[in-house]
Amino acid sequence: MNPTIYLKDYKNPNFSVKHVSLCFELNPEKTVVTSSVRYERQQDGDLLLDGEGLALQSIALDGNTLDKSQYELHDKGLTIINPPQSFTLDIITHINPQANTALEGLYRSSGNYCTQCEAQGFRRITYYQDRPDVMATFSVEIIADKATNPVLLSNGNPVESGNLDDGKHYAKWHDPFPKPCYLFALVAGDLAQVEDRFTTQSGRNITLQIYTEAHHIHQCDFAMASLKRAMAWDEQRFGLEYDLDLFMIVAVDDFNMGAMENKGLNIFNSRLVFASPETATDDDYIAIEAVIGHEYFHNWTGNRVTCRDWFQLSLKEGLTVFRDQEFTADMHSRAVKRIEDVRLLRAHQFAEDASPMAHPIRPASFVEINNFYTVTVYEKGAEVVRLYHSLLGEQGFRKGMDLYFERHDGQAVTTEDFLSAMADANNRDLSQMQTWYEQAGTPRLKVSLDYNKSSQTCTLTCEQSCPATPESKEKKPYLIPFKIALLDDSGNTLADESTLLITKEKQSFTFENISSQPIPSLLRDFSAPVLLEYDYSDKDYAFLMQFDNNAFNRWAAAQALATSTVLSLVENPDTSTRIINHAFKALIANTNLEPALKAKALSLPSLSDIQEAWLNTHDTMNPVVLFEAKKRLKQNLAKVLQAEFLNTYQAMQQTSDDDTVDLSDKAMQQRKLQNVCLSYLASLGSDMLDLAYDQFESANNMTNQYAALAALSHQDYPQREQSLKAFEAQWEGEANVMDKWFGVQAASSLPNTLNHIQTLKQHPKFSMKNPNKVRALIGAFAMRNPLNFHAEDGSGYQFIADSVLELDKLNPQIASRIVRALMDWKRLEPTRQALMKSALERIANAQGLSGDVAEIVNKSLGG
Template identity: 50%
Template sequence: MADTTPGTVYLKDYQPSAYLINRTELYFHLHEDHVIVSSRIHLLRIGSLAHNTSLTLNGEEMELLSVSVDGRELEEHEYSVSAESLVIHAVPEQCVLACKTRIRPQENTSLSGLYQSRSLFCTQCEAEGFRRITYYIDRPDVMSVFTVTVEGERERYPVLLSNGNLIEAQQLAGGRHRTVWHDPFPKPAYLFALVAGNLEHIEDRFTTMNDREVTLRIYVEKKDIDKCGHAMRSLQQSMRWDEEVYGREYDLDIFNIVAVDDFNMGAMENKSLNIFNTSCVLCSPQITTDLGFHRVQSIVAHEYFHNWSGNRVTCRDWFQLSLKEGFTVFRDSQFSADMGSSTVKRVEDVTLLRAVQFAEDAGPMSHPVRPESFIEINNFYTATVYEKGAEVVRMIHTLLGVERFRRGSDLYFERHDGQAVTCEDFVLAMEDASGVNLKQFRNWYSQAGTPQLTVQDEYDETAQCYTLHVEQSCPATPGQSEKRPFVIPLAIGLLGEAGNLPLRQRGAPTDLDTSDNTHTVLTVDQPKQSFVFEGVTERPVPSLLRGFSAPVRLQYDYSSQDLCALMRRDGDGFVRWDSAQTLVTRIIFEVEQQFLSGTPRLLDPLLIEACGDLLCDDSLDPAMVAEMLRLPGEDYLAEQASQSGGANVDSIHHARDWVRSALGKSLAPLFLARYQGLESRQPYAPEATQIADRSLRNMCLAYLVSASLDNLALASAQYREATNLTDRQAALKEIAFYGDHTLRDSTLENFHQEWRHEALVVNQWLQLQAAIPDSEGLSRVQSLMAHADFDLGNPNKVRALVGGFVNQNLINFHHLDGSGYRFLGDVVVKLNRLNPQLASRLLTPLTKWRRYTDRGELMRAELERLAAEPALSPDVFEIVSKSLQ
């Protein structure tokens, strides 16, 4: 294990800072091989500290050049410096502390703090990166007004940016220049940002609801200046939506976005200077798929919405991370639903939640939405904090309704503007504004694990009464063996032969204002409850968890006929999709058992009939049809199998492939007719109707190729004729997965030659090859790691190639000889030294070792090999140690 075991930080130990920083003044002298940072922080002691007047400032990987208090330079005995701090032994109650440090951003491969992305200086300070820039009280509850001066060589760094409004720009002697930025709104150090380099920008304007004009700029490299239009439109849409839905107006004169190629995250919401991964801002039909356009729109919105839910009101400590992230993910999900199909958006969100977060809840890294402890905070930027956190906010929205939730958010922003607060403060604002008691609901923040609802029913034909019996439970998770009951909003309907039935719940208020009497939300807050519905004239099929009203597992004994009925006739789009997923998952597992027992494989005709009906119904949204036809991924199937014993990678892979092929063969004429009917010669546009048509057409192509290799001719023709990356990449995937070596290799080479100058497209080329499930999977990835277009120091490329292999190519990653595990371990060892955040995030597949019946010990052995490595970073140490417990 690591030479020195990293310490654990506990929520229960939180204490407020003994000092405030009222003002922060920073001066950056940029040079080619180093940066001199001069800081002046205006300190004020809080309360009485008669027995301890020392001050500890966080600081890492910098050279201290000088330190002074109120203009007097301190002597060496008056302070002490360690690898992680600067301690001033005696500090007045109020003073100005000045430090001068030297840092070397070009050597900063962790991409945390101030670093260089090629010739560009940029920052990433969340969560604890600011301490790599200057000595500071680097914690989110210490908020300060910042004034920042940036000075650099004019020719090398013509653009000098920081937070806030530009208040001065000046040319200096010796070919240098400087800019001065002032942010009047207090913020913690993690929201600080600086960018300097040779960039160009596009510019537009936005007029706020109070007629203030805001300048909007997106800065990119010159070669990318034509790829910013979609991001700019998304920003303007986000600003208008936030005003209309939440009443939130932008508060400064300028809003800047900068695209950076080397970035650990998707984007960062630094006040007024958002720094984005290039993959999350650059768009054009030639280099971006429909999914990419949607992703850019969503992430631009997310980072902008943080201006209020994260910046103006921020988190008191890192345990409260979901306060800003969960709320903001919920807000960007609402926005995306309003900009496109709300049902398809919900399906996308739930697919991610079930595949990633449910698995996280069931694994060694399981933690509550508000964790109780951590070793390395960067490991808690998780699906639980983000996606499950968003679901918790969504449940509050469901329980309160639109109007009361809006009153709650208004009160939250008004009450806590300019403060660093807790998840409790958010819930309390919702309570106070609505009058609804959410005390028990708080269990969602403090308890880990995915609750399960087990539902049984009975129907009294004589009394025309239908009863639902609901039982909730939650499995034990690390450190939490017993769970208190949750408050679970269970949205339901009842499906009859002619459609959804009107609902009359016994004991429910009769004066509810609802426009839909076929839908209701039950509040499940006890271990066992029963709900009775009267006037039910036929035995219904229950439509449960409509809209995925809570992040829970649902157990109800649906027959295949029930699922087909819900697929065809239910009024809730999510339930229709979920019923299709449940049915096909059941059938894949049936085929898997046939495969393992050596019996003939048979495809349930109910599935063929239901999918045929979907293809023939032109009234349905093509995007929704495509989602209902999409088979669940192998990782999700493995997670499902692990709930009932263990997952067999090989049999799951073969069963899923066989079902896809058999379904394609059974419905080939319908797939072909729909494929041909959806062909379009319209100019490409990333708008809902076109995206829907492309998604279904490419789904049809996938089924056709899996049914017969003769249909590779269709894929080859589509590849040659495609006018956008969505269609071209869909065709390329079928050729790469199913074509012979000659066709596959020549087409992949053709694609690379055409797009080798576009890094984002090359990354998709790497990712596609990493996922090819043939027997050469690992050797192909190893060869590509030596390719000129791969760089271990670039997170995007590592995520594409290594992440693509370990997360999307399960049949090869989980090869029985353990070679996939050793490959990942070797990469993690290298990245542990270069970029610990990236290394720890790649480890997730190995943390699932208990899921697999025949590979678990091999996976565990690889974790033990990593545990024996010297000098493990806290990031990797935490993942490895918890996985082995």
């Protein structure tokens, strides 16, 4: 395994780079890369260049070939010994894109060439200082066979193109903006394009292009429209205008990430570009718009201002996630967007904070940087940026952003630089915000209320704490904006919404003129990423569900009531569900709630949320028992409220004379509620499954077709197999839709699922070399199938171990994502704990394990 790298050991590079010239002579098995780089010394020392998997052909300094006494070649790179003050270094290397299954650096996918250089992929292309604080302008020439690679793309603006001998052609590109090498991109292949234009607020005319294979080009219109909306929004909200003359997106099927913000040439996983009502769900549409926005917003928060080092990753990712969240909130329902973001955070990031991989949003050390592209860095990082927004307000936050860009445009910076800009622009002491960057773990906020009837005062006492995590046992107090309101027993406000600033371990806040015993509405809009502890009763939750005027808190109350009921059912299967039955009935009947908000409130909490709640009072858990209790609650609600669910289902159905699909926000919200109702009804089995099958048969859009298929997938129903075969036959030519087909079967709670997954691995449309396929089948089994993954015989754990070992030889990044499913072994009941640990130990003992996987396995086992 690679050595641990520490933030405290950061040193400036010995050399800066003025300009990089690259020439690629593309060949599937032997691409020749010629680099010519102008270096200038910044401090004493040798020139240390990173490089992996390269065949070195030649190396020359200022035109003179170096002999072996002037450099050292080793497994991880190349050292130029005592070079002069200023010089040009020319290096020629050979690489094999066809054999690059790791999908890092330059690789070949479906006959097309593509790059992925973040975080450390550029070192697989040529020898270079592969670190984000080395910024330079780039000029690129690409030479390739014209028949097979008619399109040749790189960063920046096109400079020149033409034909060469032997059926080849070339294209030259220049990017005038200094960038780190992780933002370098190259794409070549036989691609079609869709083109549009955007006029900036200053009147500049920008050409927009999306490239993909010709048979998918008709599915790119929504992505293009999303890009234009994102460009307009960034100008309006943050005053940020695009800087180049050309902005390009390329969609590819084989990609480790969701998308990549390479300067002027964004490369996307195709599932986040392709959209038509027949092939993409409503959630797909919203995700595409969000990720298109996210990568475009990186042009300023990540590209123009980038990270000094990879410890600062959240500086660009957390900030840009916050920006894409705000973009989606402005395009759709702000309340629903906030709920979705918090649901993701609580289900996955809170779990990560409780795991051996817990780390601050700015970690103090790492072994493999790829392992820190996590929900903590992205999602918790975004919540920390949101704290600035809550503390400073919209205008104050904008002032801070403006100062940040004014100070640091064209620089590689740190989280302290961002904090300073926010503080200085608003003349505020924000030094305590640094705690959020340095400490791991989810803070707990315990709140108690004391009401004095005679003085008509109410005192809220808040105590904050944070559990021990791998990097620290002792925790400093956080700066926590705590948004609250006090309600009377009719839902009227006794104290209007206010934001309390909690800065100490224990603080009290007193409210005067409170005429009756209040019911507090706490942590409104999830004003800080904390676990709230308050002694609410189930009746209180039901009250807040009905009367709280904060939409987020109505949803949070529904989640808390459902969680409380599930835990009670685990302890006593005969627990009364009367309170939640009445609360959900009132929720369904409430005509003032928008359908999407109602759908979110009716959706039961994730199993992860339920597990975390159980572990608040227990040392270990049995996930299967918790899953079964949740299932019983769902079936109970479906049975008691069957008429209400059915009436709502029918009321939300849409018809169209010409069979067109309405993609308006209103129609999407109605489909969301319709399909939540269908999920409840299908859990009853019998005739209700006929309802799901009828919807599957008649659906004219993927949202309804997939929802029906998902409902059928968990049931031993005669038409289940027929539906799966029909879906396969209809969509076998659409790779992204087939991923849904793989995923819905992998998540099935039916008993023979694991054997069926083994069969699906042999399906002609499945490949272990394609990350999307792996995530769809193996990832879905691990993350969405608790019943079979946690099988009592350990077969689910062994299957994941087998898959990780197989994947590690092909694509360590994806293997390291899958192995995380085995991290929670210490929190399981003894039998499963031993079985999961055994699976981890088998991986740990494998020969030739990658650093990506080894780091996670060793941390999980406590090594």
